[in-house]
Amino acid sequence: MSKFKFEHNLKKASNSNNIKDAKSEWVILSDELRDSSDRTCICQHKIKYTWHLVNKINGNIIYVGRVCLKKFQNISTDYNSLFSMYFLFVNA
Numbered sequence: 001m002s003k004f005k006f007e008h009n010l011k012k013a014s015n016s017n018n019i020k021d022a023k024s025e026w027v028i029l030s031d032e033l034r035d036s037s038d039r040t041c042i043c044q045h046k047i048k049y050t051w052h053l054v055n056k057i058n059g060n061i062i063y064v065g066r067v068c069l070k071k072f073q074n075i076s077t078d079y080n081s082l083f084s085m086y087f088l089f090v091n092a
């Protein structure tokens with residue numbers, strides 16, 4: 001189901017083929033909390049609110065919705081960190 005697609009697609013975009021290591025490769029690049037109905041999450045669900053994540057190793061960029069963002073435990077907000085953390089807190 002969606003979990004499979006999430007992990008499958010994330011591993012495709014990551015360097016590591018291990019889901020735990022793959023998740024650690026990503027940091028939040030920016031929040032985009034306005035409506036973005038043309039966007040699709042990496043799990044292939046349509047998403048209203050989009051976070052842009054960037055891979056620290058290969059520079060890939062992916063889009064995730066709020067639900068899938070939570071699958072990245074301890075994801076760092078290296079870029080725009082205060083801004084990102086504020087919105088993560090507000091939308092938790």
Ligand SMILES: [Zn+2]
Nearest residue numbers: 041043065068
């Ligand atoms: Zn998703």
